[in-house]
Amino acid sequence: MSSRKPKKDWLKDLKKQQKKRFQPLMNEVKSGPLAGKKVVYEPAGKEKMSEILEEFVEPYMDTVEDVNDFRQLLNLGVLAWNTALLPHDRREAIFSDVISKELPHISSAQFELFQSIIHSLIERKLAHFARNQRAFISFEVKDTTRGFQLNVVTTL
Numbered sequence: 001m002s003s004r005k006p007k008k009d010w011l012k013d014l015k016k017q018q019k020k021r022f023q024p025l026m027n028e029v030k031s032g033p034l035a036g037k038k039v040v041y042e043p044a045g046k047e048k049m050s051e052i053l054e055e056f057v058e059p060y061m062d063t064v065e066d067v068n069d070f071r072q073l074l075n076l077g078v079l080a081w082n083t084a085l086l087p088h089d090r091r092e093a094i095f096s097d098v099i100s101k102e103l104p105h106i107s108s109a110q111f112e113l114f115q116s117i118i119h120s121l122i123e124r125k126l127a128h129f130a131r132n133q134r135a136f137i138s139f140e141v142k143d144t145t146r147g148f149q150l151n152v153v154t155t156l
Contacts, residue, residue, distance in 0.1 A: 043156060049134060050150045053077060056129060060117070067143035074150070076114065078136040080121030085135055091122065 057077040064070045079098060083091050095118055099111060106114070139152040 046134075046156070047132065049136070049154045050139075050152045052129065052132065053081070053136065053139070053152055054150060056081060056121070056124065059120075059124070067141060067148060070148050071141050074139060074141060076117055077121060078139065080118045081125055081129075082135050083118065084122045084125035085133060 053074065057073050060073055060076075064073055079095070083095055086094060095115070099106070099114060103110075103114075134154045134156065137153045137155065139150060141151075142149045
């Protein structure tokens, strides 16, 4: 008799481990702007948005040296992605507003660099990910022995 668990039990255990790992982020989101709203973990039939986000920022991965660089790149990626979901005439104002609130002391050269990257990513979103209309709400990234582990929360 085999000591291996049946496949369904193994998958259940894996799902439980993933859900446990994801729980702190889910708790943070539920206590924030989505308090009282139903939050779904890995909705059936939907793309895994952590993989989509990583693919989205992939052209800039050569600039990443550590987990902090990766986190900053993901922040720019999320800002660009969510901005691309807005009507064209509102994008620039939203981008400028977010940058001025989040980074009030950046130089004009840094602002222009961020603006260039954001515009490039918006074009990438519209060209390669146009059908995906889900917005990113939150993410967390951890540096593990196997590389970066990314968890995201998005809209349905």
